[in-house]
Amino acid sequence: MTTSCPSSGPPARNGADCVVLGRLIDFAGDPAAFGAAAVRDLPGGALALKEGRIVWRGAAAGLPAEFGDAPQRDYGRCLVLPGFVDPHIHFPQYRILAAGGRGLLDWLDRFAFPEEQRYADGDHAAAAAEMFLDLLLAHGTTAALVFSTVHEEAADRLFAAAERRGMAVAAGKTLMDRNAPAALRDSAETGLRASERLYARWHGRGRLRYALSPRFAVTSGAAQLAAAGEFLKSYPDALMQTHLSETEEEIAEVVRLFPDCADYTDVYDRFGLLGPASLFAHGVHLSARERGRLGEAGSAVVHCPTSNAFLGSGLFDIGPYSPDGGTGAPRLAVATDIGGGTGYSLPATLGSAYRTAQLRGRRLAPERAFYLATFGNAEALGMEGEIGRLEPGFFADLAVLDPRATPLLAAREALSETLADTLLALMILGDDRIVRASWVAGRQLHPGPG
Ligand SMILES: [Zn+2]
Structure with missing residues (x-):
């Protein structure tokens, strides 16, 4: 190696x-x-x-x-x-690229959830972690913010493999207490305790950091999101990662599940999940109010163009994230979102972001694109003093x-x-x-x- x-x-x-x-x-x-x-x-x-x-x-x-x-x-x-920085990627989906679903929710049920159940086996997770990190390196990616599965041991195995390589990896065990197979569910209490143990074992050890990782508001109920907010209060140096406003079908489901909230962003906001160390993947369909609130909180929106195209989620508009696009926008990051994404290459992902911008009548200058994949993503992870x-x-x-x-x-x-x-x-x-x-x-x- x-x-x-x-x-x-x-x-x-x-x-x-x-x-x-x-x-x-x-x-x-x-x-x-x-x-x-x-x-x-x-x-x-x-x-x-x-x-x-x-x-x-x-x-x-x-x-x-x-x-x-x-x-x-x-x-x-x-x-x-x-080295490139990938601020949104799923380790247990490292090999399920090119699995054609009808859209995000269908894809999760048919491909992602069955595959993630294999990670109950620590040896499987350990072997996958080796392959996953070597794939990152083969594509020039040297740092990442990573979703693991719901299983505590799988996250341990990923951290251990990253530590052996000396990589700057932030990761977390997925929190998911509903709307997922029983084998992939935790509870507000067990998810919180496992996150605390993983934080204690790995956060700040070498170049590793812990990222609290509620998957999204469809699969975490109010009690679990409240526990997540409490975790972030207790461990303010931890990162937080989740998904937000990826597809219209998903947004409708979140509105149905949280009828008292003003919009999707407000769900996370009410539970204290917004902040400068919070990264929200996708944000394809955000309203101006939501962007403004995310910007005010200092959070980042992570554009995942190949995933959005593959799953048919929508065309992200970089316009509001340009210096002349208005004030108060969230920080912009760009990621592969493997395995909804279609490749590990950050340069190729930037090419997809370029095409998406063209289709929205915008232009993504190549220099800005490479800035995003390096220093910009490092800034989104709070690692701008190191990488x-x-x-x-x-x-x-x-x-x-x-x-x-x-x-x-x-x-x-x-x-x-x-x-x-x-x-x-x-x-x-x-x-x-x-x-x-x-x-x-x-x-x-x-x-x-x-
Ligand atoms: Zn994702």
Whole structure:
């Protein structure tokens, strides 16, 4: 699984453990808000890495002498980006992509719920966790916010596998006390206690964090949502993840189940689930009131374009999330939502977001798209001081992309005149073949040896 960092020679005693060379691309902020100044593109760049973090960045020609003896890994004209961050993905659905349901609720019943029942077996969960995390790394994704199943042990197995890789993973046991098969249901009390135990075991251990994970308001009753709100009061440094306003059928069901609430967002709001560490997946059909309330609370809406297209959920509109789209919008993040989503590649997911924007009469600039998949998603997870940029002090989590990975990409790249051209080609034509390497905390984990 692990390739040691240096390509040759022992690590330098002082200075750096190794130096990575390539075209450095990262984003100091949202290019839609800050313009070209937020985009950093440094061909012939160098990163000096030490003890898992970046200690220096700059032009290779200006590499300080103290790093001169460190082993080097030269990626030439490949792009060296911060590792991608996937802020909404389901570990137990890692292999149920391309399962055609009639819509979200039908898909859950026919595919997701039967598959998730297998995770009562800890050995099954352990093997799945290995495959899941290796798939993330094979696609350049080095950090994620993850739904596990209802089973406590499955979450343990996922955390343990992430810890072995040194990955920044936030995850949680799914809470679900109704409208699901009996084998996948907990209760307000048992779900709360299991979440507390998992938090105690894993939160803050290495790079791991706990995320309270009520699946959505259809599968959690009032008592369970109230318990979730109490958990967040007790553990304010935990994350919260759930689903919101994905399909019209789902919204109608939530309105029926919570007739006293003003709208879907209000359900979560009444139980204290909104806040700056809360991420709401989808938000396809939110009203202006709901967006305003989510923005006021500092929460994030996670756009999952391939999932929305595959399940026929609707066309998310990025317009209100643009700097000129009005004030008070929630933070925007972009995710794969495997297994409703159709691929692990964040660049390809950005390509889907681009197409969705086109269909809504909007434009998603490629630089903004890659900002979202790196620093923007890190900000949504509250990890903006640690990941998402190529900056001294940040973890050395890297995605190395080859814009000439295939004959077609190479031919297309020959026409590219700007960084935006190169990035858009990767979004539209790219898949796991564009990922030359993935590094986690200064170690190349993909490709592994052999
Ligand atoms: Zn989801």
